[in-house]
Amino acid sequence: MTPFEAISELKSQMSRSIIGQDTLIDRIVLTLLADGNMLLEGLPGLAKTRAIKTMAQHLECGLSRIQFTPDLLPTDITGTEIYQPEEKEKFHFQEGPIFSNLILADExxxxxxxxxxxxxxxxEERQVTVAGKTYKMDPLFMVMATQNPVEQEGTYPLPEAQMDRFLIHTIIDYPDDAAELEILRLNKKENSGKKESEKVTIAQEQVFAARKEIAAIKVSEELEKYMVSLISATRYPDRYNAELAQWIEYGASPRGTIALDRCSRVNAWMEGKDYVSPENVHNVIKDVLRHRIALSYKGRAEGISMDQLIDKILEVVAVIA
Incomplete structure (x- = not known):
């Protein structure tokens, strides 16, 4: 089985369990292949937790779920040193739930x-330092953090500068009626105890092999300049459009350019291509920039959404290909 066939099989297996959320499946797999982390926003009950659990079931890896609450401590995530007087080494490091392959940071x-x-x-560092000692993460490591857009009382919103560390920010909505009917029938089937078909598990090596192929995807010099221009339009909007300049408080950092390149290459690879086209850039740009641009007061007052702002950027920046 080639890496492309293996990842396609992983997506197929996930789609059997997660109905009506094709974008969610696509973006989780994209984040895994791009070796990044994902911020996922959606209302309760939209299969956010189910999605990463299903991926863990069909991928040869471990899963940790961390429920974020106001009384959580940093050591509850990273782990801590335990004093054991009966042993030669008095202090023993007890790993926290962060030491796994897939991490669900819930709410x-x-x-x-x-x-x-x-x-x-x-x-960011793919390591944890406790009491002066550094502990490395596994090579396969991905965090999917979820945010609930409702019930904002008593929450601690992520600072914009910290959100920049997420490769993508994906927003999901309710499934359509046809998908809802399929969800209902799937739930009945699962509750009836009917035996599912044999589970297919994808080896971690297939993910690493896919990443090597993605790294070899060609990006033309013209397209690189186009991506840089798109990011530049978020920083210096007055050079491109007067209306755009009124909507943007500040733009994306160089992380945004790097993320746009990585995600575009993954998107091209998932489509079976060996080169990146402007369409691949357009397919991922909203997820890449949604959390990296700040709306101005005027933009918020006019009710401009982040997706509308990004559409405007695509409209005013000329395609170079």
């Missing part, structure tokens, strides 16, 4: 900044 905005920082440090 990350319900924990205070110190706890959020502990998670974000592990995401």
């Amino acid at each position: 990350i905005n319900r924990a205070p900044a110190k706890v959020q920082s502990a998670l974000l440090e592990a995401m």
Whole structure:
């Protein structure tokens, strides 16, 4: 089985369990292949937790679920040293739930900044330092953090600068009526205890092999300049459009350019291509920039959504290909 066939099989297996959320499945797999972390926003009950659990079931890896609450401590995530007087080494490091392959950080905005920082440090550095000792994460490591857009009372919103560490920010909505009917029937089937077909498990090596192929995807010099221009339009909007300049408070960092390149290459690979086209850039740009641009007061007052703003950027920046 080739890496492409293996990842296609992983997506197929996930789609059997997660109905009506094709975008969610696509973006989780994209984040895994891009070796990044994902911020997922959606109302309760839209299969956010189910999605990453299903991926863990069909991928040869471990899963940790961390429920973020106001009383959570950083050591509840990273782990801590335990004193054991009967042993030669008096202090033994007890690993926290962050030491796994797939991490579900459920409702990350319900924990205070110190706890959020502990998670974000592990995401960025791929290591944890406790009592002067550094502990490395596994090579396959991905965090999917969820945010609930309702019930904002008593929450601690992620600072914009910290949100920049997430590769993508995906927003999901309710499934349509046809998908809802399929969900109902699937739930009945699962509750009836009927035996499912034999589970297919994808080896971690297939993910690493896919990443090597993605790294070889060609990006033309013209397309690289186009991506840079798109990011530049978020920083210096007055050079492109007067209306756009009134909507943007500040733009994306260089992380945004890097993320746009990585996600575009993954999107092209998932489509079976060996090169990136402008369409691949357009397919991922909203997820890449949604959390990296701040709306101005005027933009918020006019009710401009982030997706509308990004559509405007695509409209005013000329395609170079």
